[in-house]
Amino acid sequence: MDCNQAIRARRSIRKFKPGVSIPRADVESMLEAAMLAPSACNCRPWEFFVVQNPEVKAKLHAVHPFAGMLETASLAIVVCALPEAQADVCEGFWPLDCGAAVENLLVQAAALGYGACWCGCWPRQERVEDVARVVGAKSVPVALISVGVPDEEPPARGFYQADKVTWL
16 A cells, blocks of 8 residues: 555544454554654654553553553554653654654554554643553653554545645
């Protein structure tokens, strides 16, 4: 699948085929895509926690009100920010950088034939603290992404809106 197709095929998947294992090479391909995202001053202010353990996924589901799909997802990837990586010239851009990493990961998952769903953590402080505690992160959880083989085909929700574009 080319980039154009992957962007248009990507959906927020909340129902997965249970019991499916994702090959490590595919997970690493998603993580590589995430780490190829642009970041201010190339600071790369991120780290990733791959959660395959069913007990840990259940704990994440318990602390994140919108992560019910983890019951059947093959894995979760927690994208965390390292704000201190931008302490000098590029301070404060880590939310944008991590958002770009998340989007790359989602598009790569779609290109590989997987479904995924982005569940936000940051800026909800309680959610940030709870997710960090579950995965043992000292960094700032920005997003919790469920990944698996889709067991649904939701329609596209995004679309082009010409009235939101100003041509200068």
